[in-house]
Amino acid sequence: MTAAAPQSLVASTVPWKRWVRRHGWTVGIWLILILLIGYYATLIPRFGGFQVASIVNNGTPLVFLAVAQGVIVIAGGIDLGVGGMLVLSSVSAARLMEGQSFEATIIIAIAILIAAAIINAGVGWIITVSNVPDIVITLGSLYVFQGLALSVLPNPGGGTSDGFRWIFTGSSTGIGTNPWPAALMIVIVVGAVSWWMARTRSGLSLYAAGSDRTAAYLSGIRAARVKIVSYAVGGALAALAGLANTAIAGRGNATTVGGNHTLNSVAAIVLGGVALTGGVGSLIAVVPAGLILFFLNPILTAMGVDPSGAQVFQGVLIVIVMAVTGILEWRRRRRS
Amino acid sequence: MDSINSLLSARGISKRYGPVVALRSADLTVRPGEVHALLGANGAGKSTLVKILSAVFSADSGSVSVHGEQATLRRPSDSVAAGIATVFQDPALIPDLSLSQNLRISSLEPADVLPWLERMNLGNIDFELQVSDVPLAVLRLLDLARALARDPQLLMLDEITAALTTDQVTYVFDLMSEWKEMGRSVLFISHRLGEVLEMCDRATILRNGENVAHLELEGVDEVELVTAMLGEEILKETATRADTGRDFSDQPIVLETRDLSLRDKVVGVSLALRKGEILGLTALEGQGQDELFQVMSGDYRPTSGEMFVDGERLNAWSPYDAIRRGVVLVPADRQQALLPQRSVRENLSIPLYNRPSQWFKLAKDEEERVDRAVKRLDIDVRAGRQAQRLSGGNQQKVTIGRWLASGFTTLLCFDPTRGIDIQTKAQIYDLLREIAAEGASVLLYTSELREISLVCDRALVMYAGRIVSEVDGPTATEAELLSAAHGLSEVPE
Numbered sequence: 001m002t003a004a005a006p007q008s009l010v011a012s013t014v015p016w017k018r019w020v021r022r023h024g025w026t027v028g029i030w031l032i033l034i035l036l037i038g039y040y041a042t043l044i045p046r047f048g049g050f051q052v053a054s055i056v057n058n059g060t061p062l063v064f065l066a067v068a069q070g071v072i073v074i075a076g077g078i079d080l081g082v083g084g085m086l087v088l089s090s091v092s093a094a095r096l097m098e099g100q101s102f103e104a105t106i107i108i109a110i111a112i113l114i115a116a117a118i119i120n121a122g123v124g125w126i127i128t129v130s131n132v133p134d135i136v137i138t139l140g141s142l143y144v145f146q147g148l149a150l151s152v153l154p155n156p157g158g159g160t161s162d163g164f165r166w167i168f169t170g171s172s173t174g175i176g177t178n179p180w181p182a183a184l185m186i187v188i189v190v191g192a193v194s195w196w197m198a199r200t201r202s203g204l205s206l207y208a209a210g211s212d213r214t215a216a217y218l219s220g221i222r223a224a225r226v227k228i229v230s231y232a233v234g235g236a237l238a239a240l241a242g243l244a245n246t247a248i249a250g251r252g253n254a255t256t257v258g259g260n261h262t263l264n265s266v267a268a269i270v271l272g273g274v275a276l277t278g279g280v281g282s283l284i285a286v287v288p289a290g291l292i293l294f295f296l297n298p299i300l301t302a303m304g305v306d307p308s309g310a311q312v313f314q315g316v317l318i319v320i321v322m323a324v325t326g327i328l329e330w331r332r333r334r335r336s
Numbered sequence: 337m338d339s340i341n342s343l344l345s346a347r348g349i350s351k352r353y354g355p356v357v358a359l360r361s362a363d364l365t366v367r368p369g370e371v372h373a374l375l376g377a378n379g380a381g382k383s384t385l386v387k388i389l390s391a392v393f394s395a396d397s398g399s400v401s402v403h404g405e406q407a408t409l410r411r412p413s414d415s416v417a418a419g420i421a422t423v424f425q426d427p428a429l430i431p432d433l434s435l436s437q438n439l440r441i442s443s444l445e446p447a448d449v450l451p452w453l454e455r456m457n458l459g460n461i462d463f464e465l466q467v468s469d470v471p472l473a474v475l476r477l478l479d480l481a482r483a484l485a486r487d488p489q490l491l492m493l494d495e496i497t498a499a500l501t502t503d504q505v506t507y508v509f510d511l512m513s514e515w516k517e518m519g520r521s522v523l524f525i526s527h528r529l530g531e532v533l534e535m536c537d538r539a540t541i542l543r544n545g546e547n548v549a550h551l552e553l554e555g556v557d558e559v560e561l562v563t564a565m566l567g568e569e570i571l572k573e574t575a576t577r578a579d580t581g582r583d584f585s586d587q588p589i590v591l592e593t594r595d596l597s598l599r600d601k602v603v604g605v606s607l608a609l610r611k612g613e614i615l616g617l618t619a620l621e622g623q624g625q626d627e628l629f630q631v632m633s634g635d636y637r638p639t640s641g642e643m644f645v646d647g648e649r650l651n652a653w654s655p656y657d658a659i660r661r662g663v664v665l666v667p668a669d670r671q672q673a674l675l676p677q678r679s680v681r682e683n684l685s686i687p688l689y690n691r692p693s694q695w696f697k698l699a700k701d702e703e704e705r706v707d708r709a710v711k712r713l714d715i716d717v718r719a720g721r722q723a724q725r726l727s728g729g730n731q732q733k734v735t736i737g738r739w740l741a742s743g744f745t746t747l748l749c750f751d752p753t754r755g756i757d758i759q760t761k762a763q764i765y766d767l768l769r770e771i772a773a774e775g776a777s778v779l780l781y782t783s784e785l786r787e788i789s790l791v792c793d794r795a796l797v798m799y800a801g802r803i804v805s806e807v808d809g810p811t812a813t814e815a816e817l818l819s820a821a822h823g824l825s826e827v828p829e
Contacts, residue, residue: 018464204433204441211432218392218428219441220413279432 025273026285033288043302049177056179057169061241063290066268068237070286075230076210076278077134082238083261084145089242091149094158094252102163109243113236120235121228128224149254156253168247194283206230211279268293343368343521344490349398351384358384360545371522373532376542377565377757382525386494390422391415419489423496427475429467436463452481456507473499473621492523498754501620529558584610590777591746596641601627603801614778616792620821624801625781629750633665634658662745666735673735676724683723683734684709687742709737729760749780765791785814799823
């Protein structure tokens with residue numbers, strides 16, 4: 001008896017539908033960013049390279065921090081410590097790089113990234129051996145990083161080389177009209193991490209462990225190793241966000257509150273379509289989400305909304321976007 | 337024993353979870369070129385032994401050797417490296433990834449599994465589908481193809497036929513025979529003893545975590561197997577009972593559907609369930625039976641058609657509405673129905689919390705109702721208070737028992753005996769008959785055709801979303817049901 005295989009398992013006759021389902025969120029969030037920029041251009045008297053550069057350059061730290069959080073959340077964890085890592089990396093860079101040559105600052109930057117990866121891998125290791133939820137351990141690491149940052153640089157200060165500032169801002173003073181170095185940096189870093197996560201066996205195992213731990217284990221994936229790897233990669237990306245911060249400001253400031261950065265990173269990944277339950281999401285969509293969150297402030301200022309109103313607006317926006325997607329997803333599941 | 341002559345030899349395997357002993361001391365020897373059955377009632381330790389051999393769990397004591405060499409099994413990859421590949425009861429596929437990504441995680445490409453999928457009539461499957469969109473039966477076959485692609489010496493199949501349609505079972509059996517002819521071996525676990533006798537050469541039987549018998553299956557019949565599995569307990573014959581097949585036409589209709597449709601999944605289903613009647617429903621996998629039950633239990637809203645309970649229209653927005661009118665569901669997936677981390681008692685009493693008037697007081701008779709349900713269902717609560725620690729059969733009893741505790745008029749039962757041992761099956765059949773005798777009605781979907789004649793008064797067959805045939809329960813033959821389920825109008829000779 002040979003019945004034909006069910007139609008639903010054969011290649012879909014309408015491939016665009018599946019494409020929309022899989023990539024619709026990514027495309028949508030990029031469109032929203034472009035629309036917002038277009039709207040912003042009509043709000044202010046003069047819109048040009050300076051404004052674009054300002055958005056891209058100053059948005060870079062949040063983008064990297066959101067990607068860091070995205071990697072960890074996709075793998076089934078959550079790292080409240082990324083904001084602390086950002087501050088610690090930023091002030092360490094400012095202290096070590098002050099008065100150094102360009103070559104020396106690059107070497108220091110690489111050393112900081114490696115150290116951050118190792119330290120955060122240690123955080124991941126503690127989570128795996130203790131079986132304590134991620135949120136508890138990383139709440140601790142947030143405080144530790146913030147405290148270490150204060151002891152590294154008790155008062156705002158330090159510095160870096162002009163060349164180092166140029167890499168992140170396209171200008172040796174941190175202010176200019178050139179968004180390309182920062183944009184290129186985002187494309188290369190996020191492109192590389194996304195490719196790794198979607199194409200390679202080690203990267204896919206992050207999605208696997210975050211999606212279904214048991215099935216992943218039965219597929220031969222070692223959950224502990226995946227967790228440690230995700231925290232290491234996330235730690236390095238958070239440190240990269242800190243380096244961008246130092247390059248933009250030209251100095252370090254340990255009194256910035258790391259917890260706020262962490263909350264922004266969580267908001268950005270949620271807006272970018274990463275499921276907090278793990279296993280779902282694309283880093284490509286996290287980039288515009290981070291930029292949008294950063295960009296809301298200048299827009300609201302241009303609209304004449306005062307800063308406290310701006311916070312309310314941000315919160316309302318996140319709730320509306322998530323509610324709409326929740327309803328759409330529910331309707332889709334009812335229909336299929 | 338004869339470790340030279342064995343492909344796999346496990347000696348004195350034991351495993352305990354806290355106070356619960358899953359395996360006391362189990363031995364298993366699989367020879368090259370045989371299909372070996374691992375049998376036992378629920379809770380006998382079969383799945384635990386399989387998981388130890390697959391290195392999902394580590395044994396507390398005992399040793400495993402493959403081809404006479406001691407094997408160290410620490411993690412699943414060790415087992416694969418030793419030439420053992422397993423298809424577990426639950427598919428080991430990641431729901432949020434595509435099929436091809438899942439293969440890549442296991443270091444395989446679609447081309448590696450395609451030859452095997454073609455043998456199972458799945459050659460044109462789209463590997464870019466996301467796992468969560470693929471039906472369970474297909475996932476199990478994919479898992480099998482993935483296991484075969486690793487070219488294992490020993491293939492372990494844990495209840496692989498449970499979710500499959502009849503034609504899919506045939507494909508699997510053909511592959512098993514082929515594997516055996518190649519001089520490889522298969523360890524086969526199934527509650528369907530007919531399949532075991534058809535396919536297997538020898539059997540190892542476990543009871544309470546210990547070996548009770550090694551049998552050559554030549555010339556053995558089902559009764560002998562069951563007696564060995566259950567020990568001294570008297571085998572309860574599950575033959576047709578005198579009270580099935582009565583004429584119910586004088587009884588009032590309690591649940592009726594008129595032209596019920598859900599998109600193209602359910603098409604114009606009209607059925608009437610009378611008081612005290614067990615109405616059977618059978619179909620091949622994916623003929624709309626899942627959706628029909630979802631609509632009837634209030635989970636999905638129908639795209640057209642109506643439902644009536646006691647002659648009054650039921651317009652359900654959620655299961656809550658259906659439950660309030662006495663229409664309750666026992667779903668196929670026990671894990672989904674239970675609160676795994678809560679106690680058996682809580683699981684039994686949840687429906688009692690249903691009415692807002694009860695929110696702020698404890699139902700006076702709660703304890704009594706729960707105790708009655710536990711007693712009546714003979715639920716084995718020895719394994720601990722958490723529902724997740726119960727065996728599959730006992731979990732199923734809890735999902736039925738919660739409705740016994742709260743009361744209902746119509747029970748929608750979706751394949752309640754899937755993957756359950758024969759003793760518990762018999763208890764569930766008896767229970768359904770008792771429920772019906774007390775005046776409730778039951779709609780019973782079953783994938784095991786023989787249950788129709790055992791339990792049902794009347795039966796419907798579904799094909800491509802429609803009811804295509806109605807038969808008298810006790811006299812229904814498997815051939816008649818099977819051909820109707822394939823959409824054929826004539827019974828083949």
